[in-house]
Amino acid sequence: DTEVTQTPKHLVMGMTNKKSLKCEQHMGHRAMYWYKQKAKKPPELMFVYSYEKLSINESVPSRFSPECPNSSLLNLHLHALQPEDSALYLCASRYPGQGYGYTFGSGTRLTVV
Amino acid sequence: KNEVEQSPQNLTAQEGEFITINCSYSVGISALHWLQQHPGGGIVSLFMLSSGKKKHGRLIATINIQEKHSSLHITASHPRDSAVYICAVPTIYNTDKLIFGTGTRLQVFP
Numbered sequence: 001d002t003e004v005t006q007t008p009k010h011l012v013m014g015m016t017n018k019k020s021l022k023c024e025q026h027m028g029h030r031a032m033y034w035y036k037q038k039a040k041k042p043p044e045l046m047f048v049y050s051y052e053k054l055s056i057n058e059s060v061p062s063r064f065s066p067e068c069p070n071s072s073l074l075n076l077h078l079h080a081l082q083p084e085d086s087a088l089y090l091c092a093s094r095y096p097g098q099g100y101g102y103t104f105g106s107g108t109r110l111t112v113v
Numbered sequence: 114k115n116e117v118e119q120s121p122q123n124l125t126a127q128e129g130e131f132i133t134i135n136c137s138y139s140v141g142i143s144a145l146h147w148l149q150q151h152p153g154g155g156i157v158s159l160f161m162l163s164s165g166k167k168k169h170g171r172l173i174a175t176i177n178i179q180e181k182h183s184s185l186h187i188t189a190s191h192p193r194d195s196a197v198y199i200c201a202v203p204t205i206y207n208t209d210k211l212i213f214g215t216g217t218r219l220q221v222f223p
Contacts, residue, residue, distance in 0.1 A: 042201075104158065
């Protein structure tokens with residue numbers, strides 16, 4: 001298995017909803033990433049987990065809550081989002097450290113209404 | 114000045130043409146990544162290179178560390194190559210953080 005699987009592919013949620021994005025990989029990668037990407041912009045790093053521990057939080061608002069329950073799974077819990085949070089959310093994974101490439105998922109297209 | 118700059122920003126080509134996309138960076142790096150993103154889609158990692166040249170199918174990536182420059186070449190371009198191509202380099206203080214170029218939007222017409 002050489003893929004990063006993200007679910008759902010599309011999500012529409014209201015500003016008072018609670019939802020979760022899921023990311024899964026079975027390549028043995030121990031670093032996992034959440035990125036946010038707005039249209040025609042490069043991805044912006046949100047969170048990094050290394051060996052299931054949060055190693056980077058890029059000052060992301062608390063309405064986004066990451067979770068890494070095991071080495072294969074990464075969740076992003078969403079609560080009380082704003083319309084400006086509508087974006088493509090990408091998950092990626094790799095072996096930690098220098099010299100390793102990334103595997104990206106196909107993303108979740110989130111619309112907040 | 115951005116730390117990673119790409120040129121051109123937009124590129125159109127006829128099917129079969131040879132394509133070159135350039136990436137210049139101003140920071141010291143351990144590796145450079147070339148990524149591909151189709152419209153509305155996820156990102157595919159094409160190459161990671163720290164020296165020399167790599168080839169995969171019709172794609173060739175080169176890097177010159179001294180000149181802080183990399184190029185991505187596509188030979189015999191095809192409409193399915195139409196995508197945004199992004200180069201990215203890790204920051205010098207944390208290899209988990211990538212600095213992305215602004216991307217090159219390529220359209221190949223039949």
